Amino acid sequence: PSVEHRQHKGLNNRAENSHQSTRVRERRMRRFKSPGQAQRFLSAFDPIRGHFHPKQHELSTKRYQEELRQRFEDWREIACLKVAA
Template sequence: MLDVLVQSRRNTKAAKRFFKKLLKGLRYVPRVVVTDQLKSYAAAKRQIIPHVEHRQSRYLNNRAENSHQPTRQRERRMKRFKSPRQAQQFLSAHGPIHQHSHPRRHLMTAAEYRAHCAHAFEVWKQETCVRRAA
């Protein structure tokens, strides 16, 4: 997941806003953009990044769509977000934390995965000020 932007509409104006926000945070121009088959993404991409390849497929986007499953589960447990602002705040914080603690296991060896998990737990302990009882 690169970014989350909660919006009330899925039109071209909203898609342009999303692409601008996404590209502002990147230090490079992407080679390929993969989205679902919503037509407003294609229109916005043509205006903002016309030289980038755009792939629209219900199968290519599965990884991006499946990355939202923990969010949907959390939303169900919370019985819906109270407002779009609350959803944006939660999703902006939840994304990086979830990626920190759930690495892309299929790209790592077992030793790399264990090292990554150990490092993630150490960072979590430092950030949350949890100290071992000695």
């Protein structure tokens, strides 16, 4: 019939697949002593992380490098960091 059966383990489990982003976040939280500490750090860190991870799959290598260079330059300016000459 028109039913597609995917062979790889876990691909047919919709419930697990819907929680993948939660699993990634849980893995990050393992290193912290308390859930509160992890939550405070991740709530501050996630927006910063997004700044340094442009959508690489949508950009050419050259454009990705230019984008990253510009983002780090912006970050140095915001954080008042001096570049070692």
